[in-house]
Amino acid sequence: MTFEHEGSIATTASPAAIWRLWSDTGTWAQWDPPVERVVLDGPFRIGTTGTLTLAGGIEAPFELTVVRAEERYVDRLTLGELVIDIDHRVEAHGDGALVTVHTTIEGPGADQIGPMVTADAPVALAALVAMAEAPAPVA
Template identity: 35%
Template structure:
C-alpha cells in the first residue's frame, strides 16, 4: 500500500510541479524542469526540486553484539553523548528525541545546531544542518544481520549548489571521527 501511495504522489508531483517554483508547468515545460527528489522517512515525506543535484557521500559501518534497542537508547539520551563521543564537550536535546526537535552539540570548534529530520525507534535517526549553501544530512542506521549481530551505519550526504566544492573540503573533516565514534558507541552499548 505504501508503494502505491508513493507512486501516486510521484505521478502527481511530476505532472504538477512548477519548473520555476512559482507557476504551474505544462508537460513540455516539465520535461525541461528540475528532477523530483522524494524520500520517505517514517511518516515524513520530503519533496525537492533541484536544477543540479551535486552530492558528497560517505558511509561507515561496524557490527556489534549489542541489540538495536541498546544502541538506540544511547542515541536517544543525547545529553550523555559526550560520554562516548570524545569530540563533544556538551550535547543538548531541545524537545523529545523525535523529528523536528533540535540538538545543540558543542565541541572545541564551537556549537552546531542540528535538526532531527527523522527518528524511528530502534532503527535510525537522521539529523540535518544547513550551512554555506549546502545541506548536511547524517543517517544513523541499525540493521539486524542474519547472524543476529547489529550493523551500525553512519552515512553523511552533503547536497546543494556548493556540495561539489564544499563536500570534499568539509566532508572528510566531519566524518574523520566516524570510526572512533562508532567504536566508542559500540563499547558503551556492549557494557
C-alpha cells in the same frame, strides 16, 4: 557540491542497546569525539531541534528529520550554506546488530570539509559499540 561517507560496524549489542545511546543525547559526547555538548529542545522525535557544541566551541543547530525507534534517525546540521545529514541506522544482525552511519554534505566546499567532518566517524562507531556492549552497572 555533494560529499558522502558511510561506515558500518557489527556488534553483539542489541539494536535496543544502540538505540538507548542514540536517543539519549546526553551520551553523545561520550562516544562521538568532536561532540562536546548537546542541547535538545524537546523529546527525541521528528522535528525536534537542538544545538551541538563541537570541538573548538563551534555551535551547530540541528533538527531530527527522521526518527524510527530502534531502527533509524537522521540529524540535519546547518552550518552557513552547508547542510549535513547524518543518517544513523541499526538492524538486527546475527546475535547482535549492524550499525551504519551515512553522512551527506551538500553546499559549497562540501568536498573539502567532508573528510574533516567524517574523520572521526570510525572512532565514534567503535566507541558507541563498546559502550553498548559494556555490562550494565550494578545498582
